[in-house]
Amino acid sequence: MLKISVLMSxxxxxxxxxxSISSVLSQSFQDFELIIINDGSTDKSGEICEYFRKKDSRVRVYHQENKGVSYTRNLSIKMAETEFISFxxxxxxxxxxxxxxxxxxxxNKDVCYCGHFYIGNKKRKAKINFKSGFILMNYLKNTTTPNTNSWLIRKSFLLKHDLLFREDLxxxxxxxxxxxxxxxxxxxQCVKKRLTNYHLEIEGSLSENNIDKINLDLKWMNILINDILHSKLLVEEKMKLTKxxxxxxxxxxxxxxxxxxxEFLIENNLLEEIILNNTPHIVNLKSINGIRSLKLIYFKKKILKIYKNRILHSTN
Known part of the structure; x- marks a missing residue:
């Protein structure tokens, strides 16, 4: 039985x-399988996957109509026939x-992570506070936040706790x-090294898509709060995490x-609407996360000042 399944959507x-595929096949540890699910690609991705499947017996390729990354990751978890999985x-x-x-x-533990590099114009270290044990609070505070590629997880642990990706998100x-x-x-557990590379996309400075993500953020965060409150964590832990x-x-x-x-919001007359719709959340910001909170408090003062000035200007 192979030891690890690397899952790629x-x-x-x-x-x-x-x-990406070559970085898996050239690993110093060789006892793995690579499960690739081609999720309805319309470019040459499918051909590339087939090339590597024919070249290396450890590569398994499955082609499907486009069903989204969550469905695809869940399917690959189910297909994995090894002790551990990684994405x-x-x-x-x-x-x-x-x-x-x-x-x-x-x-003999169930979960391990490492740090990562950002790849853009140059390769740079992603900031991460390496912690072991119960790290959920650090994760939610963005101080210990490995990316999706930087985990090794025991598959039986996922099955035991029915852990899958939400396909409605x-x-x-x-x-x-x-x-x-x-x-x-x-x-x-954690490996205090940066062992994965996350490629940064070159984005435009401002876009409607970024603003749309406010509501998408709220959706998954509210789901998580509900999951925390209905979990078997200690009451004190639930209170800290919810806070x-x-x-x-x-x-x-x-x-x-x-x-x-x-700037984009002002140009498109959206600032007032966004602020008004999200005021109940904005006013809840508290200084509970060191310098990160202080920076956000500064940003909050800046945008509220602009908002108030625009309201005053519009009424004169």
Whole structure:
């Protein structure tokens, strides 16, 4: 029986797909299978997947109509026939010793993570506070936030706790999945190295899409709050986690997006509507997360000042 299944969902990723697959096949630890699900790609991704399937017997390829990343990841989890699973996005890569280091560290535990690099104009370290044990609070505070590629998880642990990706979400489904994973594990292991590479997309400065993400953020965050409140965590833990969500994560997400898109919102006469609709969340921001909270409080003051000035101007 193979030890690890690397799970890859592919949708129109021909640009970096060869590099991504090659980073798996060149691992120093070789006892794995690579399950690739081509989720209805319309570019040459399917052909690339088939090339590697024919080249290496460890590669399994499944083609389907487009059903979304959550459905595809869940299907690959079910297809995995190994002790451990790991994910890799089709435009990201592993460092050569990722599987070796992760397997050595996880031992007889259920969950292990590592740090990652950002790949843009240059390669740089992603900030992360390496913690072990019960790290959900750190995760929700964005101080210990591995990306999707940086985990090794015992499959039986996922089955035991019925952990899958929410297929009714198309944004934040990964954050919700890993938050619920960490809710169930109080003995998380970590490799204090950066062993995966996350490629940054070049984005326009401002867009309606970024603003739409406010409501999408609220959806998965409210689901998580409900999951926490109905979990078997201690009452004190539930209170602390809920406080982080209500007084930091939710208002912080809204404030940051509005601040980053302020010019766009003003140009399109959307600022007042966004502020008004989200005031109940914005006013909940509290200084509970050190310098991160202080920066958000500064952003909050800036956008509320602009908002008030525009209201005064419109009434004169």
């Amino acid at each position: 592919v949708y129109n990723k021909e640009a970096r797909l060869k590099e 890799l996005d089709a435009d990201d890569t592993y460092e050569k010793t990722f599987l070796e280091n992760m397997l050595r560290k996880i031992g 198309n944004f934040g489904e990964d954050m919700l999945f890993f938050a619920n994973l960490l809710k169930q594990s109080k003995d998380v 982080i969500m209500i007084n930091y994560r939710i208002p912080g997400g809204i404030i940051y997006r509005v601040y980053q898109n302020c």
